[in-house]
Each structure stands twice: as C-alpha cells, then as structure tokens.
Amino acid sequence: MANRVAIGLGSNLGNSREILEKSIGELGRARGILVEKISRYYRTVAIGPPQPDYLNACVILRVDLTPLELLDALLAIERKFGRVRLERWGPRTLDLDLLLYDDFVLETAELEIPHPRFRERAFVLVPLAEIAPDWRDPVSKQTIRELRESVDCSGVSVW
Ligand SMILES: Nc1ncnc2c1ncn2[C@@H]1O[C@H](COP(=O)(O)OP(=O)(O)OP(=O)(O)O)[C@@H](O)[C@H]1O
Numbered sequence: 475m476a477n478r479v480a481i482g483l484g485s486n487l488g489n490s491r492e493i494l495e496k497s498i499g500e501l502g503r504a505r506g507i508l509v510e511k512i513s514r515y516y517r518t519v520a521i522g523p524p525q526p527d528y529l530n531a532c533v534i535l536r537v538d539l540t541p542l543e544l545l546d547a548l549l550a551i552e553r554k555f556g557r558v559r560l561e562r563w564g565p566r567t568l569d570l571d572l573l574l575y576d577d578f579v580l581e582t583a584e585l586e587i588p589h590p591r592f593r594e595r596a597f598v599l600v601p602l603a604e605i606a607p608d609w610r611d612p613v614s615k616q617t618i619r620e621l622r623e624s625v626d627c628s629g630v631s632v633w
C-alpha cells in the first residue's frame with residue numbers, strides 16, 4: 475500500500491470507547507486500507523461550545539485510495555455510527571478527520587489536506603506525536619513533535 479495517512483478520531487456521545495474501537499475495526503476491513511499504528515486513547519476537554527469531554531485517538535494508515543476516495547470511506551464509517559451534524563464543533567458520536575496524506579497539500583471545497591486546524595489542537599497532536607513524532611507537516615515544515623511542544627496539553631490525559 476503506497477500512501478501513508480494520519481487520521482484523528484473523536485467521540486463524546488454514546489459509548490465512546492466502543493465506538494472508537496469499532497470504527498478502527500471498520501477502517502481495517504475497508505477496501506484499500508491497512509491500519510498500521512494506533513495511539514492510546516485520551517480523555518480531552520472539549521474545544522468549542524460547552525459539552526462533555528471527548529475521547530480522542532489517532533491512527534496511521536497505509537492506503538491505496540485517493541484522498542477523496544478515503545474521505546468517502548471515512549464519511550461512510552461516520553454515518554454507520556449514527557453521526558448527525560447538529561452544530562459546528564458540537565457533540566458527536568464519531569468524528570474522523572483526515573489529518574495528513576503523505577506530503578500532499580490540497581485545498582478544495584470538499585477536502586483540505588493537511589487538516590486546516592490540526593496544528594493548534596492538543597487533542598490531535600498528543601496522540602499523533604505518540605505514533606508519528608518525526609512526520610513533517612508539509613505546510614509549516616515542523617515535525618509533529620515540534621507542533622506538539624508548541625501547544626498547551628493540560629486538557630489531555632490518557633483515558
Ligand atoms: N481534512 C479533512 N478531514 C475531514 N473532513 C474534511 C477535511 N477537509 C474538509 N473536510 C470537509 O469538512 C466537512 C465537515 O467536517 P466536520 O463536520 O467533521 O467538521 P467539524 O468536525 O465540525 O470541524 P473540524 O473540521 O474543525 O473538526 C466534511 O464533510 C468534509 O467534506
């Protein structure tokens with residue numbers, strides 16, 4: 475499988491632990507996707523409107539899919555777990571974000587790579603630094619370890 479990808483997972487509704495575990499299982503069964511690494515699970519204080527803490531994790535995949543094919547696969551898994559979008563940054567059963575796709579930089583209406591907000595999110599950088607510390611963000615040119623060191627990680631703890 476040719477392309478290396480980082481995905482962020484988040485849930486703060488329902489049985490979040492089971493939802494994240496099952497969604498990683500779904501990723502592993504999807505055509506053209508191999509799950510290479512899984513971070514630990516973290517409890518994180520919610521960013522955005524007041525809402526329960528999140529469970530967050532990151533995975534590294536190897537994929538034989540284009541970025542848009544992969545986004546479709548992620549959205550299909552989100553739908554399977556009953557995700558309903560009520561409000562921006564509001565509570566959700568499952569959120570799958572495409573963070574990095576090799577060193578691609580892509581900006582379209584449907585998909586932006588790298589994910590435009592991942593650099594300031596401790597709930598992404600802490601789990602991602604655990605499994606891919608030396609991966610270099612193609613936009614800022616910083617490694618994940620460096621980005622992680624530049625954010626406040628006080629709201630993030632191992633589950
Ligand atoms: N890198 C990306 N990963 C996932 N979705 C993306 C990405 N870039 C653009 N999108 C688009 O964003 C849409 C809405 O995403 P979503 O509802 O998950 O946003 P959000 O989780 O509320 O906020 P955020 O994007 O800040 O995490 C998706 O349907 C998708 O088309």
Ligand SMILES: Nc1nc2c(c(=O)[nH]1)N=C(CO)CN2
Binds near residue numbers: 485518519527563564
């Ligand atoms: N801690 C935390 N906060 C969030 C999260 C998330 O995954 N974790 N996702 C959001 C919408 O993408 C909004 N706020």
